Amino acid sequence: MKKRKKRWDSVEILAFIALTVLAILIIIPFWNAVVIAFETSAAYVRSPFSWLPGEFTLDNFKYLGSKSSGLVRAYVNTIRLAVVGTLLGMAVMVVTAYAFSRNFPGKRPLFLIMLFTMFFGGGLVPTYLLIRNLGLNDTHTAIVMLSLASTYNIIVLRNGFESVPTDLQDAAMIDGANDFTIFAKVMLPLQKPMIATFTLFTIVGYWNNWYWPMLVLNSPDKTLLQVFLRSLITNASQMALGTEITGITDTMTVTYALGIQMAAVFVVILPIMLVYPFLQKYFVKGTLVGGIKM
Amino acid sequence: MKNKKKSIWMEMWHSRYIYLMLLPFFVWLIIFHYGPMYGILLAFKKYNARRGIWGSDWVGLDNFRRIFITPMAVSSIRNTVLISLGRLIIQFPSPIVLAILINEMRGKRLKKVYQTIFTFPHFLSWVVVSAILTNFLSLNGAINSLLTWLGLDKVNFLTNRPLFVSMLFATGIWKGIGWSAIIYMAAIAGIDPTLYDAARVDGATRWQQIWHITLTGIRSTIAIVFILDVGGLMNAGFDQIFNMRNAVVSSAVEILDTYVYGITFAASPNYGFATAVGLFKSVINFALLMLANQTVGWLTGEKLYR
Numbered sequence: 001m002k003k004r005k006k007r008w009d010s011v012e013i014l015a016f017i018a019l020t021v022l023a024i025l026i027i028i029p030f031w032n033a034v035v036i037a038f039e040t041s042a043a044y045v046r047s048p049f050s051w052l053p054g055e056f057t058l059d060n061f062k063y064l065g066s067k068s069s070g071l072v073r074a075y076v077n078t079i080r081l082a083v084v085g086t087l088l089g090m091a092v093m094v095v096t097a098y099a100f101s102r103n104f105p106g107k108r109p110l111f112l113i114m115l116f117t118m119f120f121g122g123g124l125v126p127t128y129l130l131i132r133n134l135g136l137n138d139t140h141t142a143i144v145m146l147s148l149a150s151t152y153n154i155i156v157l158r159n160g161f162e163s164v165p166t167d168l169q170d171a172a173m174i175d176g177a178n179d180f181t182i183f184a185k186v187m188l189p190l191q192k193p194m195i196a197t198f199t200l201f202t203i204v205g206y207w208n209n210w211y212w213p214m215l216v217l218n219s220p221d222k223t224l225l226q227v228f229l230r231s232l233i234t235n236a237s238q239m240a241l242g243t244e245i246t247g248i249t250d251t252m253t254v255t256y257a258l259g260i261q262m263a264a265v266f267v268v269i270l271p272i273m274l275v276y277p278f279l280q281k282y283f284v285k286g287t288l289v290g291g292i293k294m
Numbered sequence: 295m296k297n298k299k300k301s302i303w304m305e306m307w308h309s310r311y312i313y314l315m316l317l318p319f320f321v322w323l324i325i326f327h328y329g330p331m332y333g334i335l336l337a338f339k340k341y342n343a344r345r346g347i348w349g350s351d352w353v354g355l356d357n358f359r360r361i362f363i364t365p366m367a368v369s370s371i372r373n374t375v376l377i378s379l380g381r382l383i384i385q386f387p388s389p390i391v392l393a394i395l396i397n398e399m400r401g402k403r404l405k406k407v408y409q410t411i412f413t414f415p416h417f418l419s420w421v422v423v424s425a426i427l428t429n430f431l432s433l434n435g436a437i438n439s440l441l442t443w444l445g446l447d448k449v450n451f452l453t454n455r456p457l458f459v460s461m462l463f464a465t466g467i468w469k470g471i472g473w474s475a476i477i478y479m480a481a482i483a484g485i486d487p488t489l490y491d492a493a494r495v496d497g498a499t500r501w502q503q504i505w506h507i508t509l510t511g512i513r514s515t516i517a518i519v520f521i522l523d524v525g526g527l528m529n530a531g532f533d534q535i536f537n538m539r540n541a542v543v544s545s546a547v548e549i550l551d552t553y554v555y556g557i558t559f560a561a562s563p564n565y566g567f568a569t570a571v572g573l574f575k576s577v578i579n580f581a582l583l584m585l586a587n588q589t590v591g592w593l594t595g596e597k598l599y600r
Contacts, residue, residue: 008400011500015399022392023411026468029430036429049436096319104309105302110316117327119525120580123572124554125565126333129347130326145326149319179311208419211533215559226421230537233425258429265425272417279417280410 037061037262044259060263071264073221074228077140081224082206085144090199093149094191097157098183118151131216142216143224147209153198160194161187200279204272229264232257337573341565350566357570367571369545370553374575377462377530377549384463386523388471390516393478394508398500412472420469424537427465428452452538455546462547466534477519478512485511517596525583528575550575 008016035053036044043054064071100111121127127146136142164187172182188195210226217223235257306313332347337357339350361367392412396405415423430436431451438448451461489507498506532551539547548556550571558568591597 009500011398011504012400015395018395019392019399019408022471023408026411026415026472028436029426029468032430032436033426048434048439092319092322095315099312099315102309102312104312105306110320113320114323117323119583120331120576121327122330122333123569123576125336125558125569125572126330127326128558129333129336129565130329145322148322148326154319179309179315183315204417208417208422210419210421226419229425230421233421233428261425262429265422268422269418273414276410276414276417280413 033262033265036259037266039259041259060259061267063260064263064267070220070223070228071225071267074223074225075267077222078207078225081140081143082203084140085147085206086199086202088144089148089202090195093154093157093198094188094195095183096149097154098161098187100154100158101161102179114151114154128215137216138218138222139216140222143209143213146212146216147205153201157191157194157198160191164190197279200275204275204279207268207272225268229261229268232264233261334569334573336566337570339566353566357567358574360567361571361574366548367553370548370550373547374528374530374549374551377459377535377547378527380459380463381466381531382523382527385466385470386520388467389474390478390509390512392471392475393482393512394504396475396479397482397508398504409472412475414472415469416473418469420533420537423465423469424534427468428538431461452540453542455543458539458543458547462531462534462538465538466531469534474519478515481512481515482508513594514596517590517594521583521586521590521597524586525579527582528579 031051032049035050037060038056038058039050039053040055040057040059043050046054063069100107122130131137131142131146134142136145168186169182172186177185208226209224210230213224213227214230217227336347336350338352338354339347340353340356341347342350361371396409399405399408432438433448433450433453437451441448449457451457485507489511490503493503493507528550530549530551532549532555535547535549536552536555539552554568554572554575557564557571587597
């Protein structure tokens with residue numbers, strides 16, 4: 001017997017329409033940016049929005065690829081920093097999370113000392129002065145140190161370790177294993193998927209890091225991707241705003257800069273798009289949700 | 295008594311490897327999180343670079359008094375509170391609505407595709423998102439060319455002050471709605487499906503089911519997210535505003551964080567005052583978090599931390 005499909009009721013149709021509109025609203029600006037990155041400024045002036053590049057060009061990318069633009073330098077720096085920072089940060093976070101999943105004297109006060117930093121901090125000036133006083137100004141070390149570990153991630157990772165039945169650890173303990181061995185041989189392998197997820201999240205975090213890099217890194221050869229993109233945009237948008245206020249439309253300069261901007265945006269987003277499917281695989285399962293309650 | 299004391303030491307010795315594992319993190323935490331808290335002393339001092347934080351002269355509460363007699367500081371407090379309240383009213387409910395809509399829509403595959411789209415912007419920085427959306431909303435951009443094509447007037451989304459503030463909410467939703475909805479969707483998934491069956495038998499309409507089962511079922515999640523949001527009331531979204539603002543709207547969206555940034559990196563910075571403004575902000579945030587936690591806990595029995 002064939003099961004007849006029930007027709008969509010009004011709520012389902014409403015939901016479908018609302019969600020479709022939202023999806024379109026999210027995609028269109030991206031699409032617009034990508035098209036501008038691949039078209040000539042003349043084509044952009046003719047039509048600020050087109051479904052496909054009006055006149056295809058790779059000039060914007062050629063400029064960004066040239067040595068003088070500084071993008072390649074920033075790219076290499078960012079990758080290097082993301083790898084080193086993530087390895088170091090994950091090592092610290094996983095080990096700390098595991099320790100907090102065990103019972104030991106002083107656990108609660110230490111946990112509260114950690115938790116407090118999630119809601120209270122010294123603020124901009126004291127942190128900035130600390131970095132300067134430690135002689136870390138204009139170093140990548142400063143960037144890693146300022147975002148080494150996240151309390152939130154530690155708590156979620158700890159919840160993961162806590163979900164492992166204790167008999168497993170007790171059995172290992174009886175066999176004469178110490179805490180280090182249990183951690184390395186029993187717990188780590190069990191938590192591989194979760195650790196992989198957080199590794200990706202941490203890498204993306206470094207990729208998107210702009211605030212402290214902007215404040216701390218002064219040498220052009222040390223710049224990171226987001227800072228590079230930001231200065232590219234602020235320079236260009238000041239120019240664009242000038243034309244909007246004065247009415248003097250030097251459209252060619254403005255749009256030329258816009259093409260390069262959008263090309264840079266494209267190049268910065270691309271790696272995130274590549275890892276996105278792996279990110280998504282885990283976060284929907286609610287790995288991250290458990291942590292919101294402490 | 296003596297016995298118990300001894301056993302504590304025994305226990306600690308037994309846990310020595312645990313302490314060793316915690317050591318690197320706490321060394322880092324003390325230097326890079328509690329270290330700056332020492333610098334908070336500056337809020338009560340007049341900073342003198344040569345004499346350092348400890349050597350600078352005490353000025354008592356002068357820096358704090360100055361907050362309330364500096365017009366820019368006062369207006370940045372007002373802007374912060376207004377923008378945050380706007381976010382609580384407009385942005386806060388949006389992911390709840392989204393989660394319910396996704397739950398109500400049919401088609402597993404389609405749901406998945408949509409969610410992929412909705413969550414993606416969360417993984418981009420405000421530097422990137424601001425570049426994309428500023429271009430999209432600018433006077434020569436796509437939206438305005440669409441308006442022209444429809445025979446309508448161009449709209450100054452980014453250089454008209456009230457409009458710019460609404461654009462903060464709109465772009466905030468654009469970037470965050472999908473990600474923020476995940477927690478609600480997880481909560482909805484945890485609702486007992488037999489409740490819906492029972493309601494249907496009783497003749498409840500779809501809307502009644504949404505109201506009485508879905509929303510009621512995720513009430514505690516809503517409460518927790520609300521507590522956290524209230525605890526960030528004095529933030530108002532620095533990353534977004536700092537990247538999206540321009541010279542025309544700057545003063546209208548000057549919030550505490552951008553104000554602190556401005557006076558810290560001014561030609562002649564006043565570190566003491568900047569620290570005081572920052573501390574003022576963090577203390578209020580912390581107090582609000584505690585207050586929201588108590589109030590919501592008292593109203594719904596749901597608490598972030600006991």
